[in-house]
Amino acid sequence: MFKRVSLDTWAVLLALAAALLVRFGVLKTIPW
Amino acid sequence: MGSAAIRRSADAVPEKTATRPGNAAGLIPGILLLAVVGYAGKFIEHFIASYGKAHHLVLPNIEYVLWAILIGLAISNTVGVSGIFRAGVATYEFWLKAGIVLLGARFLLGDVRRLGGLSLVLIAIEVVLALTFMTYLGRAFKLKPKLISLLAVGSSICGVSAIIAAQGAIDADEEDSSYAIAAILLLGAISLFLFPVVGHMLHLSDRAYGLWAGLAVDNTAEATAAGALYSDAAGKVAVLAKTCRNATIGFIVLGYAIYWASKGQAAEVENKGAFLWRKFPKFILGFLLISLLATVGFFTKPQLTAVGNLSRWAFLLTFAGVGLRTNLRELSKQGARPFIVGAVGEIVIALITLGLVFGADHWYHL
Numbered sequence A: 001m002f003k004r005v006s007l008d009t010w011a012v013l014l015a016l017a018a019a020l021l022v023r024f025g026v027l028k029t030i031p032w
Numbered sequence B: 001m002g003s004a005a006i007r008r009s010a011d012a013v014p015e016k017t018a019t020r021p022g023n024a025a026g027l028i029p030g031i032l033l034l035a036v037v038g039y040a041g042k043f044i045e046h047f048i049a050s051y052g053k054a055h056h057l058v059l060p061n062i063e064y065v066l067w068a069i070l071i072g073l074a075i076s077n078t079v080g081v082s083g084i085f086r087a088g089v090a091t092y093e094f095w096l097k098a099g100i101v102l103l104g105a106r107f108l109l110g111d112v113r114r115l116g117g118l119s120l121v122l123i124a125i126e127v128v129l130a131l132t133f134m135t136y137l138g139r140a141f142k143l144k145p146k147l148i149s150l151l152a153v154g155s156s157i158c159g160v161s162a163i164i165a166a167q168g169a170i171d172a173d174e175e176d177s178s179y180a181i182a183a184i185l186l187l188g189a190i191s192l193f194l195f196p197v198v199g200h201m202l203h204l205s206d207r208a209y210g211l212w213a214g215l216a217v218d219n220t221a222e223a224t225a226a227g228a229l230y231s232d233a234a235g236k237v238a239v240l241a242k243t244c245r246n247a248t249i250g251f252i253v254l255g256y257a258i259y260w261a262s263k264g265q266a267a268e269v270e271n272k273g274a275f276l277w278r279k280f281p282k283f284i285l286g287f288l289l290i291s292l293l294a295t296v297g298f299f300t301k302p303q304l305t306a307v308g309n310l311s312r313w314a315f316l317l318t319f320a321g322v323g324l325r326t327n328l329r330e331l332s333k334q335g336a337r338p339f340i341v342g343a344v345g346e347i348v349i350a351l352i353t354l355g356l357v358f359g360a361d362h363w364y365h366l
Helices: A007-023 B003-010 B015-019 B021-054 B064-077 B083-089 B092-106 B109-140 B145-170 B174-201 B206-216 B220-230 B232-247 B249-262 B272-279 B283-295 B301-324 B328-332 B336-364
Strands: none
Touching (some): A007 B283, B021 B064, B021 B301, B064 B220, B083 B301, B092 B283, B109 B145, B145 B174, B145 B249, B174 B328, B206 B232, B206 B336, B220 B232, B283 B301
């Protein structure tokens, strides 16, 4: 299953997961 | 290192390496190296600013982007990147794509529609002019026809990804594609440093410069870096314009695939819809989704800042990777003629796109 998922798709999934973690308060502040 | 090694360094993460969980541990050293180099760039920027402030000195503000790239270049062109780090360093393109998706939080859909629509019109003009010019130039220099196609696709649309997409579609030689990739990578490294200088000399606004960098610099990583080197706002616009350019990749590659198939020198494209979907960069959909969520108020303002900062961290890894994967000595070994054709083409494309941006700025007040 993992082989079928492209690099692009993994990047999108990771980014969306990170954004959701921010939205639901798991990641509260991200310093820069 | 021959053509195979250049392909390895340019071709981001090979799919199998990137997606097999068993190999994930092998990526860690390289990703840590990206983080260390990127953070060192950020540290130097901060250190110079603090030093200047503490000693009442006016020091030039050199962005972390440039430091990260320079440190990476220094490593890859002196001691080299050891084998243990290579797989992880190659993930820089993965972080680039994740960063672009997260950058969607800093755009409202209205901006995407306005700037993206304008970018697409300019891209259509640029692509037609660039493909035509590169084709004639390649013929004048007596390059092989498929190498001309690869150079034309690489310099008019999307650099390395476009060349790799086109290579399979038109059955081009490995050697031709590594020539084209080497030329595009070397020219990308040069334009990364030249574009901000020219932009400042011409006093371009952030939007005009960002649009120019997005339209003219070939690789997405280099276009992002060239934009960020100018200013944060220019970096945003450069990513948007480059993303629009990336969206056209499938159509151009399909056109070339049909052309070479009609000459009996490439396989027929059976299902054109499936072909377009396969070649379409999926991260663009992620970017649009995050932008949509930001527009409808899914995130609060502090959350939007947090998501934007996540995007900056992802780009930090990317910029470190741009320097670390660029071995100037190896790239320059690939022969003069493809490089000369690429260089002349790049200069002409840069001038054409600059003219387009001036025109757009005049009529639409970027």
